[in-house]
Amino acid sequence: MIAHLPVLQVIVPLMAAPICLVLKRPQLVWLFSLIVSGIAFFISILLLQQVITSGVISYELGGWQAPWGIEYRIDKLNAFLLLIITAISTLVLFSAQASIEKEIPKDKHTLFYILYLLSLTGMLGIVATGDAFNVFVFLEISSLSAYALIALGKDKRALWASYQYLIMGTIGATFILIGIGLMYQMTGTLNMEDLSQRLPEVAQTRTVFTAFTFVIVGVCLKLALFPLHLWLPNAYAYAPSIVTAFFAATATKVAIYLLIRFTFSIFGLSFSFTAIPLQTLFMALGLLGIVIASTSAIYQTNIKHLFAYSSIAQIGYMIVGFSMTSVTGLTATLLHLFNHALMKSAIFLALAAVMYRLGNVQLSNFHGLGRQMPLTMAAIVVGGLSLIGVPLTVGFVSKWYLLVALIEQGWWFVAALVLLGSLLALVYVWRIVEVAYFKEPTNTSLAVTEAPVVFLIPVWTLVIANIYFGIDTRLSVHVAQAAAMSLFGGAP
Amino acid sequence: MLLGLFNDWIVIVLMMIGLYTVIAHGNLIKKLVGLTIFQTSVFIFYISMAKVSGGTAPILADDITKYSNPLPHVLILTAIVVGIATTALGLALVVRIKEAYNTIEEEEIQQQDNQIQTMLTQQTPSKEDNNTGEQS
Numbered sequence: 001m002i003a004h005l006p007v008l009q010v011i012v013p014l015m016a017a018p019i020c021l022v023l024k025r026p027q028l029v030w031l032f033s034l035i036v037s038g039i040a041f042f043i044s045i046l047l048l049q050q051v052i053t054s055g056v057i058s059y060e061l062g063g064w065q066a067p068w069g070i071e072y073r074i075d076k077l078n079a080f081l082l083l084i085i086t087a088i089s090t091l092v093l094f095s096a097q098a099s100i101e102k103e104i105p106k107d108k109h110t111l112f113y114i115l116y117l118l119s120l121t122g123m124l125g126i127v128a129t130g131d132a133f134n135v136f137v138f139l140e141i142s143s144l145s146a147y148a149l150i151a152l153g154k155d156k157r158a159l160w161a162s163y164q165y166l167i168m169g170t171i172g173a174t175f176i177l178i179g180i181g182l183m184y185q186m187t188g189t190l191n192m193e194d195l196s197q198r199l200p201e202v203a204q205t206r207t208v209f210t211a212f213t214f215v216i217v218g219v220c221l222k223l224a225l226f227p228l229h230l231w232l233p234n235a236y237a238y239a240p241s242i243v244t245a246f247f248a249a250t251a252t253k254v255a256i257y258l259l260i261r262f263t264f265s266i267f268g269l270s271f272s273f274t275a276i277p278l279q280t281l282f283m284a285l286g287l288l289g290i291v292i293a294s295t296s297a298i299y300q301t302n303i304k305h306l307f308a309y310s311s312i313a314q315i316g317y318m319i320v321g322f323s324m325t326s327v328t329g330l331t332a333t334l335l336h337l338f339n340h341a342l343m344k345s346a347i348f349l350a351l352a353a354v355m356y357r358l359g360n361v362q363l364s365n366f367h368g369l370g371r372q373m374p375l376t377m378a379a380i381v382v383g384g385l386s387l388i389g390v391p392l393t394v395g396f397v398s399k400w401y402l403l404v405a406l407i408e409q410g411w412w413f414v415a416a417l418v419l420l421g422s423l424l425a426l427v428y429v430w431r432i433v434e435v436a437y438f439k440e441p442t443n444t445s446l447a448v449t450e451a452p453v454v455f456l457i458p459v460w461t462l463v464i465a466n467i468y469f470g471i472d473t474r475l476s477v478h479v480a481q482a483a484a485m486s487l488f489g490g491a492p
Numbered sequence: 493m494l495l496g497l498f499n500d501w502i503v504i505v506l507m508m509i510g511l512y513t514v515i516a517h518g519n520l521i522k523k524l525v526g527l528t529i530f531q532t533s534v535f536i537f538y539i540s541m542a543k544v545s546g547g548t549a550p551i552l553a554d555d556i557t558k559y560s561n562p563l564p565h566v567l568i569l570t571a572i573v574v575g576i577a578t579t580a581l582g583l584a585l586v587v588r589i590k591e592a593y594n595t596i597e598e599e600e601i602q603q604q605d606n607q608i609q610t611m612l613t614q615q616t617p618s619k620e621d622n623n624t625g626e627q628s
Contacts, residue, residue, distance in 0.1 A: 140574045156592040163585045170578050301613050
């Protein structure tokens, strides 16, 4: 059983999805999905433990030996990502039933859980697999279910957002497919480990260069790197709240993982950063993303829009850390990946609770909400403080590492811009605080009461995690550092 | 040179036609058609990549020594299935968009979205009624 954990991680939610159809009753399906996600979480903990104690796990799918068969390869980076995804998924699912009752028609509830589980499968598959083509397949599994999930939103603009995401997402995935095809053409292999050994021999050819650029552009579309982010704000704003909470915390993280995997493990550090001026490019785009997206966030009136733009800015931080090609920089990226997942899922889940009570998340309706829904609004405030990077929250830890990495390299100007990003975050978080705490409640907000317990438990679990990992950084920093170090140490 | 890379030229031409259609057309169905052409070009790319000139199908028999690489063909079967799923989902979305917006032109949809946006921002909080954006 233990030997099969890598595949069980992916197979369990995949097999569970069709079983939902048999169960039919929404309550039952919800419970079932929650248990399945919980099992996946449990498996990911076991995997992480196993990786930390005994090193990289290689699993041959169906007993076919790699590089001919598909290999699942779990190292510290994978295991870390798997843990984040399954943990967030489980917590978010906890309040799913209550939230979708108000947002999705009754007859679609079962389908919602099926799509959710499939999307989870796709993300876990992308992360777990060690085969380049397998990445594409899982990418499409998660993306296709994501398009359908977003289209379930009750606002009609969700349909248009979903369609735009479908076009952009498919172009991105097809670019990755072209890149993988070109790599196969040159090396005759699809196994990542094998690719990383064979690519250096042909690294000087234009085909490999083309493959690299196709993959990078495709992945950047998926991770919503500025200026390829246009699909994201509407998709997050109009999707059902639960879907937003899940995707904001996981979907772009998976794409960042892919970026790291392709540049560091497959193409190799020296090729990736010399073939095209990746460092300058990503540094510039990351910074532009931070400044422009944070500024756009300030002008939003829909709170989900606001935090969606803030997500794009946070991706900018991760890309800046990535572009430094230093162990500290990559550690900061991985840490921020984990920390951002914690803060954004807390914020968006709290917004799901607001949506549940209020029916919308327009800033103009937040008047006096701090008194009506104290626990929910407090959660948003803590999440916001974490976004700004206030000490004792997780946001501080990752910003700190990012600044240390930047100062290590002597890039003071970039460090200043990163701090400016934090100031902009302060502005948009303050706008919410001001309306929610310092304005008199209106008739609409007076009718609102505190969110039900099913929301408060996961939200506050996440909030406490936000503070806990901001104080006791041993686990997150240790794993992120170890993963970053192993990425720089050559083979994954 | 030119003739030897015939398939690659076709791939690139199709790819550009597809991408151009996706970007340039405002009609949602035409966009999907462009997307499909774009994807098809990648299918051709994979299929022609595996062809060995003079090779036959990879069947184990005494007189066959030279055969094409079957792996990319199998890979692309998966990609074709994914492509069909994407097109089907896209078309389903267009149907729903048509029902909700009563148009499938990008510009008009954008216009309606902007109208909803301005209505929401102009609303005073006390007269809040957020049904404008909801689907029927």
